[in-house]
Amino acid sequence: MRVVISPQKLHGDFVRKVVEVSGQNLNLCYQCGKCSAGCPMSFAMDLLPNQIMRLVQLGLEEDIANSKTVWLCASCLTCTARCPKGVDLSRVMETLRLLTLRKNKDYVELSKLSPETIAELPQIALVSGFRKLTS
């Protein structure tokens, strides 16, 4: 992965916001990659969870926004259970989703689901999916 770092791209206020909402000490991450190794959705991600952690440490807000990774996280907590430094990545991922959703942007739309799909899905799928992916 190639990332261009310039003073204009580093957002300290973004880092402070992520720390505040996630409650996590981002500096604990030392890039061992255990989160990415166990992630069930990593096969579909453009950036791996450990790469997101590095970008968020640096405050590279735009690079994170351009990636689909946080929207593919299933909150399974495998990374959280295995992080040797005790970082709760599921909280970092949730925070990164919320910072977008709180600008009143939805990631999925109920109207895009067919009536058949809605009828077929169990309630927990609909409620949890819309809790995670809409504002």
Add this chain to the structure above:
Amino acid sequence: MKNMDLSYYPGCTLKTKAKNFEDSAIASMAVLGVNLVELPRWNCCGTVYSLAEDDLIHHVAAVRTLVRVKERGNGRVATLCSFCYNTLKRADLLMRNDPEKRNTLNSFMDEEIDYNGEVEVLHLLQVLRDDLGWEAISRKVKTPLTDLKVAPYYGCTLLRPQEAAIDVVERPTVLQELLQLLGAKVIDFPFSTECCGSFQIINRPDFITERSQAILGLAQRQGAEAMVLSCPLCSFNLGRAQNELIQRDSSFQSMPIIYFTQLLALSLGIDPEICGFDLNFGEPRSLLESKGLIT
């Protein structure tokens, strides 16, 4: 001897798509000496525990349910759905361990009595293992599940995070122990704690199919004839994906997805009609018929 009463929180899916899970659990527990007493005025738990420090409003639904249990005065509540278990358990831990958030939530819900962590949230597997015990259950087995080869599948929310886990996070054994004492042959299944993709079903169902192929494929290669689980969302994801997997690859065999309470009920000699196998994915009936477990 009179049956013991235990408060029971069903949650939304157990009343509809997973009615077979609820019915088989209530019938089995009655035979084992426990009446599951449904909570009055329960509401949806919210399904997922809020993971943001500043998002307290999404804990209200779960805490309100815990208040309903506290009002009953017996201090324990059993859940069946893995999602409900996790959400209620974590809400309880938050209210026990974080005085500041506890005060905020209690003051916000000013029409309710205060909740300070008085309720023990249990999953039914814990009740079976820790309250009743394997020995007492095995004495009640009438029809052992002989020759039935099953893969125990825990998914995520019974085991993660650590503080909410009903068993050892990376190497749980509770389902395996239950299924073995019911007479089934439990296969070695390294993907028993892998995630099926969860709520991503509403966003990327194609990725759920990929996950299901990996999980079901390994179970099949290990010799499993059925997948046994406790989560209605895992059941749906692993079940629904099979249609596409069969279309994609004709050698892919459909695999019945069965709730652990349905097998418990069968082995206790409960009428298979109560188990509601029509609601299951992967057609468990023909498998169970071939093993002589239903007619």
